[in-house]
Amino acid sequence: MSETKSGFGKGCHLHLIDGSGFIFRAYHALPPLTRKSDGAPIGAVSGFCNMLHRYVEGNTGPDAPTHVCVVFDKSGHTFRNDLYDLYKANREAMPEDLRPQIPLTRRATEAFNIACKELQGYEADDIIATLACQAREAGGRVTIISSDKDLMQLVGGGVEMLDAMKNVRIDHEGVEAKFGVGPERVVDVQALAGDSVDNVPGAPGIGIKTAALLINEWGDLETLLDNAEKIKQPKRRQTLIDNRAQIELSKKLVQLDCNTPLDFTLDDLEVRDPEPEVLLGFLAEMEFRTLTKRLAEQMGAAAPEIDDTPSQPAAQEAPEQPAIDTASYQMVSDAETLQAWIERIRERGYVAVDTETTGLDEMVVDLVGICLATDPGQACYIPLAHKAEGGEGLFASDDLAPGQMPLDAALKMLKPVLEDGSILKIGQNMKYDAKILKRYGIDVAPFDDTMLISYALNAGLHTHGMDALSERYLGHVPIPTKELLGSGKSQITFDLVPLDKATAYGAEDADVTLRLWQVLKPRLHREKVATVYETLERPLAPVLAEMEMHGIKVDRDTLSRMSNAFAQKMAGLEAEIHELAGETFNVGSPKQLGEILFDKMSLPGGKKGKTGAYATGADILEDLATEHELPGRVLDWRALSKLKSTYTDALQEHINPDTGRVHTSYLQTGANTGRLSSTDPNVQNIPVRSEEGRRIREAFIADQGKTLVSLDYSQIELRILAHVARIDSLKQAFHEGQDIHAATASEVFGVPLDQMTPEIRRQAKAINFGVIYGISGFGLARNLRIPRAEAQGFIDRYFERFPGIREYMDQTVAFGQEHLFVQTLFGRKIHTPEIAAKGPRAGFAKRAAINAPIQGTAADIIRRAMIRMPEAIAGIPAKMLLQVHDELVFEVDKGAEEALIKAARDVMENAAEPAIHLDVPLVVDAGQGANWAEAH
Template identity: 80%
Template sequence: MTFGKGHHLHLIDGSAFIFRAYHALPPLTRKSDGLPIGAVSGFCNMLQRYVEANTGDDAPTHVAVIFDKGSHTFRNEMYDQYKANREAMPEDLRPQIPLTREATIAFNIACEEKEGFEADDIIATLAVQARAAGGRCTIISSDKDLMQLVGDGVEMFDAMKNTRIDREGVHAKFGVYPESVVDVQALAGDSVDNVPGAPGIGIKTAALLINEYGDLEALLERAEEIKQPKRRQTLIDHAEQIRLSRKLVLLDENTPLDFTLDDLEVREPDPEKLLTFLAKMEFRTLTKRIADALDAEAPVIADAPPLPDAPKMADVPFDAEQYEHVGDTAALQKWINAIYEVGYVAVDTETTGLDEMTADLVGISLATAPGKACYIPLIHKANRGDDLFGGDELAEGQMPLEEALKILTPMLEDPAILKIGQNMKFDAKIFAQIGITVAPFDDTMLMSYAQHAGLHNHGMDALSERYLNHTPIPIKPLLGSGKSAITFDKVPLADAVKYAAEDADITLRLWQYLKPQLHTVQVTKVYETLERPLVPVLAAMERSGVKVDRDTLSRMSNAFAQKMAGLEDELYGLAGRKFNVGSPAQVGEILFDEMGLEGGKKGKTGKYATGADVLEDLATEHELPARVLDWRQLSKLKSTYTDALQDHINPDTGRVHTSYSIAGASTGRLASTDPNLQNIPIRSEEGRRIREAFVAEEGKTLVALDYSQIELRILAHIADIPALKEAFARGDDIHAMTASEMFDVPMDEMTSDIRRRAKAINFGVIYGISGFGLARNLRIPRAEAQGFIDRYFERFPGIRTYMDDTKKFAKEHGYVQTLFGRKIHTPEIASKGPRAGFAARAAINAPIQGTAADVIRRAMIRMPDAIADLPATMLLQVHDELLFEVEKGSEDKLIAAAREVMENANDPVVKLDVKLTVDAGTGANWAEAH
């Protein structure tokens, strides 16, 4: 058919789909050969969803996916810096680009690109042709550069937000209608594409100018009339640069094409061709889903990984309609019987919130085999809670809570039944709140973490996408968002059963896949000795919490506010006028426009960047940026700690209950959230004072035990540095010793400033610090800082050897290891540009930081037994420190028992050349004890 009136053309921005798929999903490799296919998987899913969604009266009659071909276009001939500052394509994405073309063709959708032109130019040309022929065009993209095309039958559709963009939508974005978008972009420039524009003029100002003067050329011709002197001069001085920018952002609507609109007619996919491609990619779930949709037979993917019950898993599709709603004793007893037949069960809880200390148990899901799952609702309400006259009546079809728990508890506590969970710490704490101790258990999140730390996150949705090729039912549509959001007990039972039971089903399947892999990749010992045993220890610590004194926090907030006011007065004097210290934009104006300091860079908004890195560089030579940093630190302490911590005090316990993430950092370090107690700054006096608010209960004392320079000791062992080993053996002040070695200063003539510099270098080297970084830390010129680092490597050459060897190992194997066998993957070690430097520094640091993290994990796991007979509780872990609460009079016994565990935590697995030592302190509050 000839394209004309009544026809509807869809143009899909291929690059947007690819990058969305790449960044939204965790890395995925083809099982048979390790080829990266995560972006291809996401791209295919997006195409399939697109095909399924676009049916009915408004369906397209013609469609094409448009791609960029190469990076050099006619715009580079106009301006050689066009897109020059774009980051290189990730190495694991590069081989996937041609596969996305193959995928498009396999779906039987037209796939177009042209050398020397961007995809946007092809889209512009086709949109204009469709409009001229009397048809309609929908551009499926949110790219602002395409908004100049909207109007007269051309619209855009943002597939990610499911919203249409018409002329009014463009006006909302740019402040002008589509015909003026190019003029606004020419003025504002584009830092992403390196379009220069007019310095200092952003989108809002550009729109004001274009609306006032009509178009860009009229504005430039009448620039002398502009009242603001700086703006006027900018337009006069940069007129040609602005005209060039307009040429760069203007899309070519006459791109020479070797195909016509008629060639883009919608075509039905060829089932054999499409399914063959999907099978070649080894997309098992998607292949089955599309085969069912096309009423075709799914090809057998022969190289499926050898899993327990592999045929069973592969043959059982996810089907939420098959999950069972358990609403009475007889039905639940059948599940208990089935669990005892197999000896294991996947368990998941649904709750009214994510705070285990305050959330109520809403229901429990169980799974005993792939596809065999149920949900036991317990306190679902009869209405959603949005009915003005609705009460709290329970929905029908639920067992009484006590009756269900009476049947479930013996099984949950039975040592003969393995309970399988995803992030089991959460569920264990929910059960603990009602007196149930869940044991023994396996945790799929921790199995993934032990195997894949550094490769991807370990949440259930990510693991399901990656290893089961299945996208779980999302929670947001069930609960809603914002003020209208509901809790899970208000979700209708039919929806709740599908969502909750699927979680247990996914968890069971992940366990069947991940458990055997522990042995294959040789991390069984890491999982069994460092990951799983930590769960009950952390759960107990989190439930204990730590007492925080609200009055102390309030007094500190007031003191910080006064000190901030004093700093503000000081800053006004340095600047010569008043300004809003909390406004990054105003700070930028003071530093770069008024003081004329070098290094000012403007972002997309036209405002100067004034992040900590920028100010730290400037603070090495100027007072004002240093004082701004001091003000910001106080502001953060006030807002993040002395103000916010008061909101985290549990009304029932009077204590703060942080939550530890075991699988947060790739190195094995624990992360603390809600609230984060690991980021309390302790380098400044004000930061250290925050710890004064953490207090002991009446009749008790806080005891802090802290490893002394554990990472430097591990570095001395791993890198085999005789001078450091000997110094530790003698009990020397290691920082003073380093200063003496580096600066040729006798120990008895050491000053605190010289020692401070050596300390910064000692710890900086562990983290691969650069001259820039050290200069910021010490607020000294970069050349001087780099000289310190160079001298350090001359005095301790073994450290350089260790760094070079570690980088080489990481590049060859894709991971580094701790002394205890923890694998930390380094996927970006072979990348180019700034990311490569970051990856190399991370690889160098990981074995040191990871080994230290493993040591303290081992200590924490052994600690409950070691202090079981003492009136003491372990409360917090912060990096290298453990905090306890103990009855007065038992402090010495606790210190002796805890120190013994901590100082020997590496034994018998690892014999260190340097003895670990632990410092101990006691006090009525944490500051005194530390």
Template identity: 70%
Template sequence: MGETFGKGHHLHLIDGSAFIFRAYHALPPLTRRSDGIPIGAVAGFCNMLWKYIQDGKGSDAPTHAAVIFDHSSKTFRNDIYALYKANRPEPPEDLRPQFPLTREATRAFNIACIETEGYEADDIIAALSCQARDAGGRVTIISSDKDLMQLVGNGVEMMDPIKGKAIGPDEVREKFGVGPERVVDVQALAGDSVDNVPGAPGIGIKTAAQLIEEYGDLETLLARAAEIKQPKRRQTLIDNAELIRISKRLVELDCNTPLDFGLETLEVREPDPEGLLEFLTRMEFRTLTTRVAERFGAEAPPAVEVAVAAESKVELPGIDRSRYEIIRDETALTAWLVEIAEKGLVAIDTETSGLDEMRADLIGISLCTGPGRAAYLPLAHVSEGAAGDLFGAPVRLEGQIDPARALEMLKPLLEDAGTLKIGQNIKYDWKILARNGIRMAPIEDTMLMSYALNAGDHNHGMDELADRYLGHKCIPIKELIGSGKSQIGFAEVPIEKAGEYAAEDAEITWRLWHHFRPLLPKNRVATAYQLLERPMVGVLADMEMTGIRIDADHLKRMSSAFAQKMAALEAEIHELAGGPFNVGSPKQLGEILFDRMGLAGGKQGKTGAFSTSADVLEDLAAEGHDLPARVLDWRGISKLKSTYTDALPLHVNPETGRVHTSYSITGAQTGRLASTDPNLQNIPVRTEEGRRIRQAFVAGPGMRIVSLDYSQIELRILAHVAQIPALKQAFRDGIDIHAMTASQMFGVPIEGMDPMIRRRAKAINFGVIYGISGFGLARNLRIPRAEAQAFIDTYFERFPEIRAYMDRTVAEAKQDGYVRTLFGRRIMTPGINQSGPAAGGARRAAINAPIQGAAADIIRRAMIRMPAAIADLPAKMLLQVHDELVFEAQEDALDELIARARDVMENAATPAIQLDVPLVVDAGSGASWAEAH
């Protein structure tokens, strides 16, 4: 026990939680090589502690020190105000398992580690500061947290650990407009959107400081609120007086926080070299381990060696299926669970009765912990064909653990934060297990790793990845289940054969993970993978499992109306053609257009048939020919009928009564999601028929559909990345961007602008993003090609920054073979260095990819943050359609949902990117999707 704390002593209080989050966001993701546990924040935290220890020498060194942590999210403030910190998102999935390791690190450095249940770290810091100050000592709070600035003065100062800058009373006054003793009053008035402290609506820090300076303190201000001359401000203070007082209780730190130790226990102590080196070695922090060993003149323990092919150059043995095990009883499963827990990671794959995750039954699970170390756990295999019971029903085969019991045994491990679960397209397995009561976490996905490294270069399915990167041919599924009429279900595959196939999948996944893992940081895509790809798995899985209701009767009526409209169009088409033919036959249509009618522009393929693609028909329609125009109308209605009004009712899940689409994270090279079974992303939004289809997507009883849609997000990103002053200013001022462009191009005033001129500017604005040519613009606007090219030339004259951006982007793509989005996503550009027609497409794709990719990244960031932001609301996120998010919410929660969701979406780019233009989100609600959008 040290001497009593008093005069001459100097206490350092380190804001541990701030250190952790700063380390997490400042450094790229990092995993421990031996078991894949995320340790990036721990590494940063340890380096900060080591720097702190090394710098803490000399006459001003601390005599006492402690690192203070938040114990949990719920504190006494939630009893005062239930919505306190309700908007705070949950910590990132890969950060949660690092929290206990930072506590262990603190103890390894031999620094006092303090947290108290029910109180925030700030309250503990306040209590210790008050005790030390009252005892006559000095206090330095190592943090830049504004909430701690109320403690500054009378022997208490703060130190910003990043800037190395002291924060005293002058700095506090500079930030808040008042001295430290009145910071709480200003915060109570201004509120805090981050912590959900309500404050007084419409009053910010500057106004609050002026009011407190004028009236002296908060209570005096509230007592004399009726004297305030500005009517709106006066009424705000009168109406919200009680809420302001509650806000003060929320922001005021508690100097009486109960502590079960004395200041004397916080004496600075040198780390124990042996214990610290053991911890750092176990964490695999080689550089820091070497520095610490040199500092203490000690010998570093031997580094942990891991047989990882891509890192250690150790050749892994070839795949030997004969080594795989079948787990047939609880004893064997227990042994595997113990092994997995010791290793801290497992590759996992589920085998099911079908591809629809919402209807498929779980047949078995495969596990792998290393090369050749894989097993299959059969759960629901049955006899095949004639081997059934007296009634011909399949009989469950022996040698399988009861499925409910097996899942009960697996659940703790699969949900354990300290065990990493690796999958290939793990969203599928996640949903299958979630339907069986297990929510896997934390997870890694080799498909998403491949996508982060090679988006746009090749596909990311297991068979292709195994062949391309491991030189291995996987067992084809057809070898097990056959094809055509003789195809059987996976449940009927003999267990031994199923085991070889399934365990191989798990081992391939394990090997792919070890191959891709070191490549992520090497190619500078680790952050994009960790922040934009992997967290999407759980978000999308929850959305997909929630599903959306449809009105089948409405679709049936639409289908009938479409059939009638198609019949009328067919009659008109036949009349224009001079006789009946199969409108759905491209061959017959081509013969009529180019042989019988003799229209120009016919192009014959290798088979001799004329092309009647949409582009060909649109060109003919633009020339004034009615027949191709009517065929385009017929095709549009036919597609809507077959794809939506006829097909959607068939997708209704009989158990949930909802339609459950499936999103592919790797479906587009730019990062846009793809929706399948059914595809809900291609419903036309600007046509009357498309709007009527959206009327069929409806809310449940007492609920409403809510739509939030980014406004012109790709143009805003273009203005930022190309640094176009005129566009940036227009977006900041909220000016009609298309009218502004038209005014810049054609020299016409914005007021009273001809809608046709605005339409042309709009077509160019959006077309430029996709590298539109004069030919393409001519087709879109149905104007002569020379006129369209003149528009584009004028556009680039008015906005030369866009041409510079295009040239720069293409040059980078040619040099590197890829482009990057603002958030570090890498998009490959194959064909960019080729010549001929393919080069033009590759060039346009390279120009568009950083823009569309950044827009996709932003909405992904919003989606990842959204569940935590609306967790306490009676609302669910249902769909994502490019720049739009669709929700279902109770009617009484609409305003709050829209406010929170809009805030998340409009601030989704931060803190990673500070855009030069604001993001704007339009919102609406209604009984159906059509009403909401």
């Protein structure tokens, strides 16, 4: 190989900085500082910047580096977890106020104009090892700035370590002093001694001292293990023989990988001076007064103004933003213009993104254009697949409209930006855009989502759609979709919209999204829901996207056969009903049915609602069934009609022709409590309670060679109630694995468990549910169909027996009245403004306030499980398909069922930890089968 003239080589000196080490030192060295303007935690960033500054200042003289790089860990799964799933398993979770600071330390590094590297699937140590090896081979010098002893194996041949805090250099001798062996044998000692911090097992009972002794005696680990029988000390001998596999595994875990696949070379790491404007801009943004001033002086630049006045709510927040003007947006038609936008995005570090498509079903529609915004008022639209006008009348041409970039070329330019880990993509309902772009080969990350931010802030106060948010927070009504596409029969798709109108509409969406983000994002910290957003909302979106795109297989023939059978039965029932009524009428019309029942037939109990129509709900018809045959027939007809229209017919329409599967959409912000909702189709209300309905689940099947597995939390809400209301007897019943409804019945009605009857248990079960819903005598009476006084007696006895529950309810309502919101155990806020109302509305709000922390905590727990699930089952050929509030449905290769159940159950049962330790165990039941009916 020939020497390039400016390449890294002899005379060069590479500094490799362990970024994570810097961050943790900075975090622990400083008090929990917050940024003055918005309260964001900033202590670790401050310490990190000071350390970088001190480091840069010290880089003078003959020891100064020619090349430098800060290396970070990329969170998540590494190849070591594939070797040993417990690797680093007893690491404590990252402190919640540190997590949001990590991306800022990356930005800080870049602001100092120092190369900043990380790699998915590898630890920082491996990247450092690879770079150190490359530099050593090239004949250069290397200094690793870290105090991590794992890196000592790299020392030697021009590689040294530097503990920046103690300012101690560690060379060959230093390593020997620490490990008792030279760097080349450090891994052998570590393999034997293990490491409790990283959870490397090693050989039990052997520490560094003994390990070094053994290695020095036998030369290396392999020789030692091959000759283990010859060791004199019986205990040591036995340990080495018994644990050989574990020791060999440990060596693989501690051995750093010098061949990580890097997409850059040493030459990319050359030392560069910081750009004063960029660095000072960043420091000012962080509101570091002292450091900004000092560096401005050193660089001979003007210190930027720091505005750290705490932002006031409402109008003052964004005082001088340009008005939203759709005429100012730019249409991007060529690569040069797009390149200019990309450069602006890279400068900014973030961009609002919106995609325009031919419809709403992300699994079917085509991408039509992409909108970007970098600053308020600075937005563009990139049309990519608009159809040319022309053709006759409604028939549009198949040709593309002129003035558009080729779709492939535009995506090729945008992909690196959309996937760049250092550029934040901002969207409104980003899951939608991410799914679309995923189908075009682009994995959008990282991202923020204004819809999710709004939900974390204001669940219960208002909805979180863009139009509503824009009107509320920006005082601006965006161009209505209707205006652009029309509605009803004459509605057109976006690809038929003229380019100028599409630009106004699309770019406006991106502009509005960016402005919303600027208004809402800072509020997360102020409202103390940043953790909710960052741990329960944002990371769930990609998990849901994955589930939705995978879908579940649904068998059309099964549904079709059932539809036919239902139709036949309904026709028979309809004839009977008309016969009984003495005339034909529309059985499906509650209005006509009410008139038949109560006017023509004069049955008792006719009550008119507010619209003047008779009520004909199931409860009323059930009461009437004792009087006449007709109501019972109508109930049967309604049951079949429901199953047919909502399930056996409608589900067939939702089978995707390409995949043969049904792809639901989960709405993360639909339910105020933190629950998900599911649409198109709703997979969370597939029948299960009636035998006939349950058969619909037989149509939800596993693919060839696979099995459906269902895992569901047992009684999760009652367990949470026992915890939050601190009911010892309930907690104990759960610890003992008792039937909780029977136990409740026993407590409340004084019936010994061995004399329990199904009827008494049923009543206790109704009370238990009632409690969760904010019980009332009226409600329980109606549910159990017993006199109200009797129901009230049950409730009184229940509260007498469990006084803690009444206290919980009273305290929760009082909290709600004081704050106008209630909270889950994980800090999710559910606003309950109506609790201050007078009249019946307050009653609703009170019951909702009692229920919300319980239902919401359960929702948070399964969210945590879902977020952790992809990593937990990464080694198992399985996919998570569905969530039904307390149930997760998976599809797994035959043979791997038990492995999946073990892994998924573990995640679900421990999902509250470590944030919350419940006083009751969470229990997960599992089932499996060829279809959902069998698995559930």
